[in-house]
Amino acid sequence: MSKTSKKTGQKEVLIKVFNYIKKYRIYLYISLILSFVTVLFTLYIPKLTGQAVDYMFGPSKVDFGGVMFIITKIMIFVIITSIGQWIINLCNNKMTYNVVRDIRNDAFHKIQEMPLSYLDSHAYGEIESKIINDAAQFADGLLMGFTQFFTGIVTIIGTLLFMLTVNVYITIVVVAITPLSFVVAGFISKKTFTMFKEQSIIRGEQTGYINEMIEGQRVIKAFDQKEKVIEKFDVINEKLRDKSLKATFYSSITNPSTRFINSLVYTGVGVFGALSVVSGRMSVGQLTAFLSYSNQYTKPFNEISGVITELQNAIACAASIFSFIEEKSQTPDSEDAITRDHFDGEVKIEGVSFSYVEGQKLIEDFNLEVKPGQNVAIVGPTGCGKTTLINLLMRFYDISKGAILVDGTDIRDIKRGSLRNGYGMVLQETWLKSGTIRENITMGNPDISDEDMRKIAKVCHIDSFIQKLPKKYDTIISENGEEFSHGQRQLLCIARVMMGKPSMMILDEATSSIDTRTEMKIQEAFNAMMEGRTSFVVAHRLSTIRNADIILVMKSGNVVEMGNHKELMERKGFYYDLYMSQFVGKAI
Structure with a gap:
């Protein structure tokens, strides 16, 4: 990825984050105003301390009245600052967790709008990781950003202004060294964003794999696949370790680097300040205040450098969540789509073609007409397209060509919810x-x-x-x-x-896990329920569909035979072979 695209990507993510923040901007405004007030009071304290030092002229020459007055003012400022910090934390927490809640809600709602093709092609654990883990990482980084970033910026600006009121020349020395911090922070932030983004992707892969292996524990144990499963997990874990170590390494050098630069600032202030005191251009109290300001000036650079690292992680996680939220939703219902409370059950399939993967044919030029109340059985070998046909009837997938009509209306002109409620x-x-x-x-x-x-x-x-x-x-x-x-x-x-x-029925191997005795009773219940209703039954046990009005025999996505049980048996074709393979040696 080029440097320009990285910057653009981060900028786009930040714009999206601030769009979520807009709803809660009152908390942001309160936080910013109080940050300014608390920083102002905090920065005024060193100046008061310097004045108190100057009231101490020497042994037995202390203006205790002046010192006590200043101490009282300092205590008031400390109390106000503490209350302000408490309110700032409340506002930042409220804003952050409201924003993360909204993002999680949007991500969860997106799942409901996703086409099944996306959910079928992505590990569930990967999606869970985006909504849960990435959102949690984003919340941590955002909270730290709000808590320390704004206060740090205001502190830097405020200390510069206060230092200018004390001594302009030494302030220039401080400002001259400052750009080094920005250069270091900028270099590290570029590296860490890429590392944290890759770390987020691999973490999603790991979560998906863990989810898959937990669900398949019985099969894994039955086939003694423990070693292979652990081996593959170790490979993913090792990839995550490598990316995490690199991200941690680059983020960990931020603080020592900025601390070194801050030490240079403090040393410069000490040397030039001492010379100014000796030459009489500055009092000891002013030097005390200036040294305190130089500490307060450099401290935010340490905090902000740490915040930038966390923000890089947060932005990378936010980018992962937003990429999911912005995935293409299923084709929306047309504006003039109708709602039906009831269906008579007439179904026509006219020249329908469909494939899951472009270029790999599955169903080609499929035609069928079902009258209201008819029972349609769909049989055939595994992978022939039986369940695919059901997916198309329910409009879980949209057909590539042709039309499916229910009661004379194209299902694309019926609202999905209404169509699916009919089945x-x-x-x-x-x-x-x-x-x-x-x-x-x-x-x-x-x-x-x-x-x-x-x-x-x-x-x-x-x-x-x-x-x-x-x-x-x-x-x-x-x-x-x-x-x-x-x-x-x-x-x-x-x-x-x-x-x-419902008006119509779809049974896709509905009794496959039920014992034969119970299946017979359930079949009686189904027969009673399906009476007068159009029904589609996918079955492997051919004994359960002998009384169907129409039996569709599918092979490689095509209907190779169609008719009732008696007609198909008399033809002695593909259906006959399927039936005889299940009931060999038995009377038909």
């Missing part, structure tokens, strides 16, 4: 949120009565094991219902769909 969908993968069982199963119809809920729960064979739980339907379950078996979780998901009473 009841049960997937092979189960998902339950942390909360009560009632909240999970009534998600699609929260106003359902307890009586209807219990009735459907009994049909779905979940009421029996729910009644054994401590709080029955109000029992709180963990994320994804880990306390239940996979079959029970699938039954809960089936019940959730049935309680939504």
